[in-house]
Amino acid sequence: MAIRDSLALDEDSRALQDTLRGFLADQLSSAALRSSLDTDTGYDTALHARLATELGLAGVTIPEEFGGLGMSQAEAGVVHTELGRALYPGPFLAGCLAAGALLEAGDLTAAQHWLPRLADGSVTGTVAAAGEDGRWSPGSDSVEAGRSSQGWYLRGSRWYVLAGHVAGIVMVPAVTDAGLAVFLVESGSPGFSVSRQLGIDLTRRVCVITFDTTPARLLSDGPSAAAVLARAERELLLATAAEAAGGIGWCLDATIAYVQDREQFGRPIGSFQAVAHSCVDMLADLQSVSAAARYAAVASADGAAEAPMAARIAALRAGEAYRGVTESAIHLFGGIGFTWEHDAHLYYRRAWSAERLAGGPHAHRAAIADIAGL
Numbered sequence: 001m002a003i004r005d006s007l008a009l010d011e012d013s014r015a016l017q018d019t020l021r022g023f024l025a026d027q028l029s030s031a032a033l034r035s036s037l038d039t040d041t042g043y044d045t046a047l048h049a050r051l052a053t054e055l056g057l058a059g060v061t062i063p064e065e066f067g068g069l070g071m072s073q074a075e076a077g078v079v080h081t082e083l084g085r086a087l088y089p090g091p092f093l094a095g096c097l098a099a100g101a102l103l104e105a106g107d108l109t110a111a112q113h114w115l116p117r118l119a120d121g122s123v124t125g126t127v128a129a130a131g132e133d134g135r136w137s138p139g140s141d142s143v144e145a146g147r148s149s150q151g152w153y154l155r156g157s158r159w160y161v162l163a164g165h166v167a168g169i170v171m172v173p174a175v176t177d178a179g180l181a182v183f184l185v186e187s188g189s190p191g192f193s194v195s196r197q198l199g200i201d202l203t204r205r206v207c208v209i210t211f212d213t214t215p216a217r218l219l220s221d222g223p224s225a226a227a228v229l230a231r232a233e234r235e236l237l238l239a240t241a242a243e244a245a246g247g248i249g250w251c252l253d254a255t256i257a258y259v260q261d262r263e264q265f266g267r268p269i270g271s272f273q274a275v276a277h278s279c280v281d282m283l284a285d286l287q288s289v290s291a292a293a294r295y296a297a298v299a300s301a302d303g304a305a306e307a308p309m310a311a312r313i314a315a316l317r318a319g320e321a322y323r324g325v326t327e328s329a330i331h332l333f334g335g336i337g338f339t340w341e342h343d344a345h346l347y348y349r350r351a352w353s354a355e356r357l358a359g360g361p362h363a364h365r366a367a368i369a370d371i372a373g374l
Contacts, residue, residue, distance in 0.1 A: 013078050020079060023055065024086040030343050033203070036089060041166055042205045043090040052121025057092060059119030062099050066115035072301035073235065077242040077293060084243025085250045087346055089203045091124045091163030093239050098125025100235050101171040104228040105182055105219035114169060114184075126167040127232045128158035128209045135359035136233045138173065138180055143211060145174040145181060145218075152218050153191075154183060154211035160357050164194045164207030172216065173229045181221035182228045189215050201353030203346055233358060234308060237315040238300060240354045241293035244318035247347050248289055251329045252282040254344065258333070278328050285321040292317045309371045316364040322351035 009017065027047055036044040052058035061076050062068025076096065083092060099118050102111050102125075117123035128143075129136045143156035154174050164170070170185045185192060191212035199206055220228055259275055296310035304310075326348035333344050355361060 009078065013075060016075065017078050017082060020055065020057075020082040021085070023051075024082060024088065028086050028088065033087060033089065033346075037202055043088075048090040048092075049121055051090070051092070056119075058095055058121040059099070059115075061096060062115050062119045063103075066111065067119035068099075068115070073238055073297045074294075074301040076235075077238060077297035080239045080242035081246040081249075081290075081293070083246065084350075085246030087203045087247070087250075087343075087350060089205075091126070091166055093236075093243075094126035094163035094167065095121075095124055096239065097127040097162070097232050097235055098167075098169065098171050101127055101182065101228050101232045102184075102219070104224075104231045105171075106224065107219045110184060110217065110219060117168075123168040124163060124166050125169045125171065126161055126163050127171045127236075128161045128164065129171075129173050129229060129232065130158060130160040130357070130359070132157075132159050133359065134160055134356045135363050136173075136229065138175060143172055143174040145176045145183060145216065146213075147176075150215070152183060152216045153213045154185065154216045155213060157208055157210045159197060159206075159208050161194075161197075161207045161209050162357070163205065164209050165196065165205060170209060171219070171228075171232070172211070173225065174216075176221065179222065180225045180229070182219045182225045183216035184219050185211065185214055185216045191215075199353050199356075200349045203350055204353065206353075206357075230308070234300060234311045236358055237311040238293070238297050240357060241289065241296065241311075241314040241318035243354065244322040244351065245286065245290040245293050247322055247350060248282065248286045248325045251325050251344065251347060252279065252286055255279055255282065255329055255332060275332065278332060282325050282328065285325050289314075289318045289321050309368065312364050312368045312371065315358065316361055316368070319351070319355040319361060319364075322354070326351045 056069050057079060059068030060071050060079055061073065064070040095118055099115060102115060114123065118125050131139055131141050143154050143158060145152055145154050154172060158172065168187055170187065172183045172185055174181055174183055191214035193210045195208050197206045197208050256279060292314040296314035299307040299310045326344065329344045330348050333342050
């Protein structure tokens with residue numbers, strides 16, 4: 001079957017979409033979201049536990065043999081879209097990335113121990129791969145790995161680590177004398193420290209993690225380590241593109257609802273033509289980003305050769321469109337007296353911040369050129 005033939009959501013995916021959207025609408029109101037952001041964790045731990053246990057979302061892409069749902073990136077994209085629509089602040093994405101890295105690494109002992117815990121939500125994982133510039137490619141500031149009589153250890157720092165403050169395990173690419181390798185580090189290990197990285201997104205905490213001769217378990221090295229890093233980065237791109245589609249959908253619905261409310265009570269909203277054009281542009285962006293994100297997710301699920309290129313293109317398109325749509329929403333709402341307390345500003349902050357998690361548009365364009373051989 002061609003990828004284009006499987007782009008439409010099937011019955012199961014639509015049911016998943018409806019269930020999750022209804023659940024979040026009921027459990028994560030604007031007031032509840034804002035209240036959770038002021039907690040130590042930055043999210044409602046009880047709600048996250050319910051998502052993990054009642055809906056099984058913590059193990060959405062973890063195989064059933066390890067206690068997960070065994071879904072593909074195509075189904076995971078549906079989940080990421082709905083979580084992005086609700087600006088869900090919990091560590092769902094971080095755990096998905098850690099699970100994918102563990103699976104790709106091929107260390108069966110580590111997988112058997114940690115994947116069931118990730119799947120049931122009793123442990124949260126994350127991936128610490130980005131340099132200070134947000135790029136995931138190894139460079140002069142990469143974490144360095146050494147070996148002593150007691151085993152492997154890591155030295156260095158990683159930035160933009162999702163949910164690093166609550167992660168129980170961290171997947172870390174590092175450079176050894178032989179080249180790239182991927183390690184697993186347990187939080188609380190000697191020399192392991194986490195600090196909050198300041199950013200404009202109030203709904204997603206990112207951290208700086210520092211390793212100071214921190215004990216680590218080697219998961220993979222050589223070409224397999226490169227494959228682990230590539231998979232984790234691709235899944236991050238797919239997730240953020242899907243989240244952008246969800247956020248754009250919220251902006252469109254909020255704009256339409258506001259216009260209808262103003263018209264119903266006879267209050268002016270400015271130029272009707274300008275507002276109508278803005279809604280049409282949002283709809284076009286929603287359809288474009290949704291299609292790009294869905295294509296990339298299905299290509300990844302199918303193991304298609306174009307999957308890496310499709311993920312980069314989807315992330316680039318989603319980032320640009322999401323920023324533009326939130327700016328339009330801010331202009332509309334702000335122009336009629338709303339303050340920074342309006343929820344549109346939270347989406348605006350998420351749109352700008354999400355692009356930095358994998359290096360931003362310049363990194364995407366460079367990667368696309370490299371894949372295309374330009």
